[in-house]
Amino acid sequence: MSVAAPRHQNFAPLLAIAWLFVALQLLLLCWPTTAVTLNDADDAMRLVEVREFLGGHSWFDLHMVRLQPPLGYDPHWSRLVDAGLAGISSLFRLFTDVAFAERLTRAIWPLLWLLPTIGGAAAIAWRIAGRQAAIVVLLFAVIGLPAMPQFKPGRVDHHNVQTAIAVLAIAATVWSDRLRWSATAAGILTGLGLAIGFEGLPFLALCAAAFTVRAIQDGEAAGPMRAYGLSVAASTVGAFLVSVDPDHWARTACDSIAINTVTPVVLGGLGLALTTYNRNPRSSVRCGLITAVVVAAAFVFVLSEPRCLRGPFAMVDQAAVRLWMPDMPELTPLLSILKTSPETGLWLSTFPAVAVVAVIVLGLRDLRQDFGFLVASAALLLAVAFLLVAIRGDHYAMWLAMPLVAVVTMRLFAVLRLKSLAPRFIVTLLLTPLALSAGAVAIADAAGVNLHNPSSAWESQTCFETQSYAPLAKLPPGLLVTSNVTYGPFVLALTPHSVLWAPYHRLSAGIIEAYKIFTEPPDEAYRIVTRLRVNYVAMCGWRAPLGLTNQQRAASLWGQLKAGAVPGWLIREPAPDGQAFAIYRVKPRMQALASHTSVAGHAAVYGAAAGP
Numbered sequence: 001m002s003v004a005a006p007r008h009q010n011f012a013p014l015l016a017i018a019w020l021f022v023a024l025q026l027l028l029l030c031w032p033t034t035a036v037t038l039n040d041a042d043d044a045m046r047l048v049e050v051r052e053f054l055g056g057h058s059w060f061d062l063h064m065v066r067l068q069p070p071l072g073y074d075p076h077w078s079r080l081v082d083a084g085l086a087g088i089s090s091l092f093r094l095f096t097d098v099a100f101a102e103r104l105t106r107a108i109w110p111l112l113w114l115l116p117t118i119g120g121a122a123a124i125a126w127r128i129a130g131r132q133a134a135i136v137v138l139l140f141a142v143i144g145l146p147a148m149p150q151f152k153p154g155r156v157d158h159h160n161v162q163t164a165i166a167v168l169a170i171a172a173t174v175w176s177d178r179l180r181w182s183a184t185a186a187g188i189l190t191g192l193g194l195a196i197g198f199e200g201l202p203f204l205a206l207c208a209a210a211f212t213v214r215a216i217q218d219g220e221a222a223g224p225m226r227a228y229g230l231s232v233a234a235s236t237v238g239a240f241l242v243s244v245d246p247d248h249w250a251r252t253a254c255d256s257i258a259i260n261t262v263t264p265v266v267l268g269g270l271g272l273a274l275t276t277y278n279r280n281p282r283s284s285v286r287c288g289l290i291t292a293v294v295v296a297a298a299f300v301f302v303l304s305e306p307r308c309l310r311g312p313f314a315m316v317d318q319a320a321v322r323l324w325m326p327d328m329p330e331l332t333p334l335l336s337i338l339k340t341s342p343e344t345g346l347w348l349s350t351f352p353a354v355a356v357v358a359v360i361v362l363g364l365r366d367l368r369q370d371f372g373f374l375v376a377s378a379a380l381l382l383a384v385a386f387l388l389v390a391i392r393g394d395h396y397a398m399w400l401a402m403p404l405v406a407v408v409t410m411r412l413f414a415v416l417r418l419k420s421l422a423p424r425f426i427v428t429l430l431l432t433p434l435a436l437s438a439g440a441v442a443i444a445d446a447a448g449v450n451l452h453n454p455s456s457a458w459e460s461q462t463c464f465e466t467q468s469y470a471p472l473a474k475l476p477p478g479l480l481v482t483s484n485v486t487y488g489p490f491v492l493a494l495t496p497h498s499v500l501w502a503p504y505h506r507l508s509a510g511i512i513e514a515y516k517i518f519t520e521p522p523d524e525a526y527r528i529v530t531r532l533r534v535n536y537v538a539m540c541g542w543r544a545p546l547g548l549t550n551q552q553r554a555a556s557l558w559g560q561l562k563a564g565a566v567p568g569w570l571i572r573e574p575a576p577d578g579q580a581f582a583i584y585r586v587k588p589r590m591q592a593l594a595s596h597t598s599v600a601g602h603a604a605v606y607g608a609a610a611g612p
Contacts, residue, residue: 049064140428225273324501343441352384358404472581475536
């Protein structure tokens with residue numbers, strides 16, 4: 001069922017129409033929200049980075065002095081994304097004011113990355129089952145709301161970029177046995193993906209595995225692998241040069257592109273290219289040479305930084321990771337979501353589950369020998385495994401599911417002998433992500449499953465709304481510690497204050513200190529606040545700190561503030577009814593010292609003994 005390279009010249013307009021239709025849907029749905037909130041912590045932090053870049057920070061200067069002062073914070077995110085956002089914002093500033101230009105940028109940026117993502121998914125389907133399957137993917141995208149969270153207006157973090165690159169890399173790989181330039185494109189996309197971030201690394205590694213396995217089995221595949229290896233090496237070097245300050249070229253890292261991650265990739269790419277000059281026709285010889293290259297690259301990776309074998313968080317304080325990770329819902333396993341919020345779990349998993357069934361059905365027939373189908377199937381299964389481990393993988397699973405569900409849709413057309421447009425459209429409509437997900441939720445609801453989780457909806461919405469930070473913004477600038485780690489980036493983006501913590505693993509010191517402030521008794525919290533020169537304490541939502549017993553919680557500063565027992569070294573700022581944040585000003589040191597004895601004397605009221 002494999003097809004030749006696409007010759008139809010009228011598919012591009014169909015792709016453009018589908019993209020415009022989806023983009024208009026998302027703009028209508030989400031444009032009002034862009035005035036209400038910055039979505040999540042990553043979007044807020046990215047906005048801060050872009051502002052500082054436009055404000056004069058150099059290309060390699062990502063240091064944030066307002067986060068975890070006086071140490072500051074050096075993010076591991078790519079400046080390439082900042083540059084794209086800054087360029088669009090600068091263009092809009094030619095026609096409107098800064099604030100509205102920024103809002104337009106936040107709205108348009110994710111929609112731009114939706115176009116290559118739809119195109120990549122359609123290309124995968126075309127390679128396996130032809131142009132009609134690609135058109136089915138376009139319809140899936142048009143009625144694919146469950147696949148759109150990372151592309152909604154306002155999403156300016158890097159997840160949509162990484163999704164687009166991963167889908168395009170898989171598409172280039174599946175076409176590499178048909179189009180000469182496709183292998184080179186896969187290599188270039190690999191280098192670009194490494195520059196943006198490591199979230200899509202498993203899919204880039206899958207592309208490399210696909211090229212090597214095909215080269216072992218087929219002696220005619222030497223050309224594509226040579227092109228892939230050379231382009232991977234060149235693009236990775238380029239990514240390193242534009243991402244890493246020359247002063248830091250010797251530094252190692254496990255969470256971003258660095259010398260210890262670049263070197264094995266470059267050596268591996270060059271080594272794979274060299275193996276293609278072998279003239280021995282036996283597959284065992286090719287296998288031995290390629291295996292030697294892979295082992296050598298792995299050895300270099302381990303030798304250059306052994307700690308990275310423990311994962312991207314290996315070089316940071318694990319205590320800090322354990323503190324902020326529970327506040328990252330995207331890292332929650334799918335099974336946990338299905339238990340706590342079945343509606344969300346079904347919404348995320350139904351369409352990928354149907355695609356897995358499609359892979360099984362298609363694999364039982366002649367497609368099991370097709371290179372494109374095998375690579376696409378492996379990518380889907382990898383994405384589903386990602387989704388099972390962390391729901392962050394849902395967007396990869398959704399988009400990589402579309403081509404395979406489209407292929408099985410074409411099978412259904414043949415089995416049901418559907419030749420006219422109307423019945424084909426109806427069948428396709430029933431298999432769209434929206435229809436399947438909504439259907440699964442409806443069935444579960446009819447079966448009596450409790451789909452709704454009684455969570456703290458007020459906190460999850462109000463504490464992240466832009467207007468909730470207006471009272472904080474009116475206060476004189478100072479160092480602020482928030483009751484929840486995820487509020488930190490919003491404070492940076494919406495107020496002039498500095499913050500002590502944010503949900504990023506490189507902020508180990510700030511995360512641990514901020515956690516102690518809220519979990520220790522008021523006396524000990526005061527000592528930390530004084531040492532760090534904190535000016536404000538801000539509470540929102542009354543979500544309890546993790547890892548405390550009931551007794552410890554009651555004795556903590558958090559517990560005391562919740563109970564209305566404000567220690568003598570804090571002053572509650574006046575607030576109108578309904579204000580999201582309870583804001584406390586830390587008294588000047590001498591004044592606070594005068595009242596500190598009184599605080600210690602009333603330790604029994606706080607449920608804990610005074611500190612030494």
